Amino acid sequence: MRYLHTMVRVRDLDASLRFYCDGLGLREVRRMDNAGGRFTLVFLSCDETPDAEIELTYNWPAADGTTGDYGSARNFGHLAFRVEDIYATCAHLQALGVTINRPPRDGHMAFVRSPDRISIELLQAGAPLPPREPWASMANTGSW
Numbered sequence: 001m002r003y004l005h006t007m008v009r010v011r012d013l014d015a016s017l018r019f020y021c022d023g024l025g026l027r028e029v030r031r032m033d034n035a036g037g038r039f040t041l042v043f044l045s046c047d048e049t050p051d052a053e054i055e056l057t058y059n060w061p062a063a064d065g066t067t068g069d070y071g072s073a074r075n076f077g078h079l080a081f082r083v084e085d086i087y088a089t090c091a092h093l094q095a096l097g098v099t100i101n102r103p104p105r106d107g108h109m110a111f112v113r114s115p116d117r118i119s120i121e122l123l124q125a126g127a128p129l130p131p132r133e134p135w136a137s138m139a140n141t142g143s144w
């Protein structure tokens with residue numbers, strides 16, 4: 001099986017492209033307008049992981065100008081990116097007007113939000129990541 005993409009619905013495509021592309025450095029690799037369905041899909045990817053894309057779905061306003069309400073979707077956690085310099089990345093995002101919700105005090109992890117309030121985790125390259133096998137550090141209690 002192959003991981004392809006994560007789709008997020010966005011309310012403002014231009015603001016989202018400024019955030020994900022100008023801010024985080026992702027590149028638009030293709031887009032599709034669907035006039036019948038009244039939506040646009042824009043696929044973004046990163047240099048180091050070009051196959052793991054983010055699919056932005058922009059539903060056009062209805063003929064009467066109304067737009068859908070996507071609620072808060074608190075079940076969705078975050079999108080995580082490894083960055084080469086977490087301080088420089090946060091300074092760049094802040095210069096673009098992005099709030100650094102959790103500043104990188106420890107030089108390891110920071111959180112910001114997209115224009116649609118999707119939580120974005122930034123992790124410093126080379127910083128310790130959670131163990132891939134969390135059970136590796138657990139005492140084997142023998143009870144599974």
Ligand SMILES: C[C@@H](O)C(=O)SC[C@H](NC(=O)CC[C@H](N)C(=O)O)C(=O)NCC(=O)O
Nearest residue numbers: 005007009037038039040041055057058059
């Ligand atoms: C191209 C492929 O990666 C897709 O995800 S297309 C899936 C399709 N998307 C839409 O119809 C977009 C507009 C729709 N109004 C929406 O907001 O999703 C689709 O089946 N979407 C339904 C879904 O739950 O993703």
Ligand code: NI
Nearest residue numbers: 005006007055
């Ligand atoms: Ni999709």
